[in-house]
Amino acid sequence: MKSHAVRGVQRIAPAIRLAVCTALTVALAVPAIPALAAAAPPDCPTVHVFAARGSGESAGMGKAVKTTYDKFRTLMKRKKVTVDYEALRYPAVPIWDPTMPASVALGAAELVIRVEQQAAACPEQEFVLAGYSQGAWVIHSALPLLKDRNAGRISALLLYADPLFHLKDKFAYPKGAGGSEDTRKYKGLLNRLYDLKTARLPSWVAPARTYCREGDVICSRSTGKAADCAKDLFDPKQIWSVRNLGDLEKIWKNCPYFKHTNYHDFAAADAAWLAGLFDEDSGVTYDEKIRVTPQKGVPGSWVTVTGRGWREHGQRGMRVPIGLNPSAHTLVQATPDDNGRFKVAMRIPASADTGPTTVWALLGNGSSVRTPFTVTEKPAPPKPKKPDLAPSQPYDLRRDPICAGKSPTFRVDIANKGGAASGFFGIRWIVDGDITFDGGHHSIAAGATDTHDHIWRDITPGRHSLTFTADFGKLIGESNEDNNTRTVEFTVRACGDGSGGEPAPGVPTAPSNAHFDPHTGVLMWNDNSSNEQGFRVYQNTTLRATLPEDTTQWGGGAILQCTDTIRITAYNAAGESAASSTGVPCR
Structure with a gap:
């Protein structure tokens, strides 16, 4: 602790x-107190x-x-x-x-x-x-x-x-x-x-x-303006330490955002x-009664059976057999206390027929007490989780200008939006309608993103198209097979004529003020651009997360070391911005 x-x-x-x-x-x-007990x-x-x-x-x-x-x-x-x-x-x-x-x-x-x-x-x-x-x-x-x-x-x-x-x-x-x-x-x-x-x-x-x-x-955790109210309450060097309880009183009374x-x-x-948990008074005082909660359940589920009024059983140490109609088989036995009460867990048989029925508890004379219960159908088993590979539109990394004779590098971000790892899959690059690269890519975990680069050697002037396809043979079985291909079209002109390739909306402005919030430990930054496609978070030189546009924080998911440098960049089809960097605080 x-x-x-x-x-x-x-x-x-x-x-x-x-x-x-x-x-x-x-x-x-x-x-x-005997007098009260008999009241x-x-x-x-x-x-x-x-x-x-x-x-x-x-x-x-x-x-x-x-x-x-x-x-x-x-x-x-x-x-x-x-x-x-x-x-x-x-x-x-x-x-x-x-x-x-x-x-x-x-x-x-x-x-x-x-x-x-x-x-x-x-x-x-x-x-x-x-x-x-x-x-x-x-x-x-x-x-x-x-x-x-x-x-x-x-x-x-x-x-x-x-x-x-x-x-x-x-x-x-x-x-x-x-x-x-x-x-x-x-x-x-x-x-x-x-x-x-x-x-x-x-x-x-x-x-x-x-x-x-x-x-x-x-x-729950303070968020938004409530978190702003509390930011001075806790010692920034020790996230879980408070400076003074007197500060809490002032903040509590003065902050209108504390809910x-x-x-x-x-x-x-x-x-x-x-x-709904209590029966109407039937006029019979404290006879043997049972109640089941919940009052419906699927075969194989557990319910709680409670009883009251079983005083004779309790005082004699007799057990109460309990079961589910129409079967006469006892599913569980309850032992009432001296006051005639019990609470016991009972499992609905996996073979139970669906529909209205009753739970019964056997009395000493062979008759039974019953209460309504409904056996419901089991929900359909969940479909097996599948991967869903969704590449981004290819974008220029700006390592070399897009003009005739140069060799620009294009990149795609391959996100697995599905619920299972992809396994090894094929990738394909098509340049102006011709396949220029067929290869493979290692497995991408569910919810993770990886990248693949393509260098276009000695690009020529004119109108061009570049297409990337993940799992081009449709071999891995995805939840969505319609989002595997992305294409970008652009124009290349001669170098030195003052114009570049298309589309080139401009690399986003770099984010700033990267830091770890001292209260929550969340990585935060300022979004300074209006044309980003998203943000990338790097741990040293390793890409750890690709986030959507307008994001200004990241809750983690990676194991960070005190010696790490965390870098955040903005990107779009034109390229990737400079990074805003911060160290990992140690405490």
Whole structure:
């Protein structure tokens, strides 16, 4: 791990582990309260929501969570299902407060204790955990210690702007809302302040949703003007070190581009999702019930089966056989706890017929409890990935003038835009309709670009054409076979007559101010031309990337050394500009 210069801040993980483990010890020592454990349903609503507010929010649930809860409660009233909540009591200090690690630890400890106490007081109650910002961090940190004793009680999890948000989390919602993977790195200000590692939610918490809006500076990288606000916050010599938490307070309060709100926009959708997880009150109190999430899946997929009301099975140590109609074969067995709850993963058989069916759980008297489930068709297997060779138009490197008797050098950039390496392929150069070169080229990786040059010896005056074809025999099998050939036409005149070849729009103006951004480590430069076809990035003399026009940054993809020189050039059909160069910063 990298070291920090944050004043008064200690490592977060050990602090949270110590505080939460201490809290768990206390919670386990709290005896169940018989009077509350036997309380009637009116004293113990069906669903209890634990809400954790965000940094600096006043006592209560916080705006995002409260907006969702209010809508959820309204929907549950229509279903005649009772709901209540409690706002977690913990400091929720502002993000610039150096005691934030202690605040998170206290919140996680409080949550572990309260879940344990509430589970003892209301044995049949179902729990929802919801948090925003620091509150989401609190809940995420407490999950490992909630798993063993109370996993079956947690019916849903909802996190907004979790600083530990992971882009690949299967519970990230809505899918794709986190932004494109090639332009986003999910490490926000808190990750950089406390050296946090993003973490996927554990699979046992299903069903769950976790959100991070694109540009949210707490759970994702600062971009654009927000990055400009923060550029003086971190030590440029140590990208992951902060100068002073006091600077963060000033920037946070004064920068209008820091985004960290508006999660209440998801409230209506999330409330409907939560309400859909709970059955309407049938008038029969706490009989054996099961629920499957998700309620549909393809053969071979995994679902979660939860049960409540199986108290007799739990107290007698009896297992509950579970299966999928029409088969009577048991797929999995669940062991309810003393309160009659269980949560177990079940795999849908690969041979299951598609269509509506039911999941069943066998009662002790031979009858069964059933819940609807739909087996959906497997999506068509993805087509095998293929290469796609797309050469650029041949362009003059300006090593020799294009005039009669000279030997200009032309180049093509061969980009593989497909999803697989090309393998060895043939190349062909055609001069004025005649094949002048047939040869081969080594494999180009998916997404990579390479070049090939052709020297036109003793070029003659007049109108000429030059054609390049990649994979001229169409032997490698590409996803697109229609973009392999490019041609350029131009006129050659006698040397010294004041005119050159065509087309010659002029070599682009060279880029300038090549440098590595001290906050993100991204290579950046100024685009000074208006006629470039694109940019090339060289590591010393090796071409590392060919980028489209108007590009002003490159996120890397190559292993760089402190001794390397990085060069950026602009190019078009007329040639390649001079380079803007920079060294690789070392830290």
